[in-house]
Amino acid sequence: EDQVTQSPEALRLQEGESSSLNCSYTVSGLRGLFWYRQDPGKGPEFLFTLYSAGEEKEKERLKATLTKKESFLHITAPKPEDSATYLCAVSNSGGYQKVTFGIGTKLQVIP
Amino acid sequence: NAGVTQTPKFQVLKTGQSMTLQCAQDMNHNSMYWYRQDPGMGLRLIYYSASEGTTDKGEVPNGYNVSRLNKREFSLRLESAAPSQTSVYFCASSSVGDEQFFGPGTRLTVL
Numbered sequence: 001e002d003q004v005t006q007s008p009e010a011l012r013l014q015e016g017e018s019s020s021l022n023c024s025y026t027v028s029g030l031r032g033l034f035w036y037r038q039d040p041g042k043g044p045e046f047l048f049t050l051y052s053a054g055e056e057k058e059k060e061r062l063k064a065t066l067t068k069k070e071s072f073l074h075i076t077a078p079k080p081e082d083s084a085t086y087l088c089a090v091s092n093s094g095g096y097q098k099v100t101f102g103i104g105t106k107l108q109v110i111p
Numbered sequence: 112n113a114g115v116t117q118t119p120k121f122q123v124l125k126t127g128q129s130m131t132l133q134c135a136q137d138m139n140h141n142s143m144y145w146y147r148q149d150p151g152m153g154l155r156l157i158y159y160s161a162s163e164g165t166t167d168k169g170e171v172p173n174g175y176n177v178s179r180l181n182k183r184e185f186s187l188r189l190e191s192a193a194p195s196q197t198s199v200y201f202c203a204s205s206s207v208g209d210e211q212f213f214g215p216g217t218r219l220t221v222l
Contacts, residue, residue: 034210043115043201043213044154087154098169099144099211101154
């Protein structure tokens with residue numbers, strides 16, 4: 001059974017204080033690993049897809065990296081508007097289109 | 112483009128009542144999904160439709176039915192609502208195996 005574990009559950013940063021969120025996964029053949037951002041009362045918003053170990057993607061202050069067992073979402077010099085819950089998910093390469101989501105990391109950036 | 116739209120945004124039901132949640136996408140995606148999101152449990156797949164004309168059960172299908180009306184529309188029906196179905200419901204769509212795009216959600220309370 002595919003599993004996704006995110007840590008920490010919650011993270012409080014001062015504005016400008018860089019940090020990383022972790023996503024550990026087990027999957028029977030990785031097709032893709034996804035990062036989403038979810039604001040309160042809204043649906044998840046797609047950020048990145050990573051397909052193979054060693055791959056990296058960046059968007060503004062966010063950088064996602066992937067190894068064979070985990071992914072990191074690095075946040076450089078965060079701003080208060082980066083406050084949100086960040087979700088990690090994996091899809092397997094089998095015929096069943098199942099995406100397994102983690103519970104998320106709730107990030108709060110304090111001015 | 113509106114992306115993924117859902118109606119209604121909020122709903123309160125009494126135990127035993129029925130209702131249908133509507134979802135539509137304008138991204139020409141083949142696959143559509145229904146999830147529920149509960150505190151501490153993350154997103155759980157209820158049903159999915161890999162393509163027009165097909166539907167399959169996800170992780171938590173009991174108490175729900177779905178209809179893929181056409182390529183754009185995918186509805187979720189609760190035949191006899193129960194308090195355990197109080198949740199936030201999200202519809203999503205994707206090209207096969209790729210990142211999913213989510214709607215704004217329906218907040219359902221069953222009394």
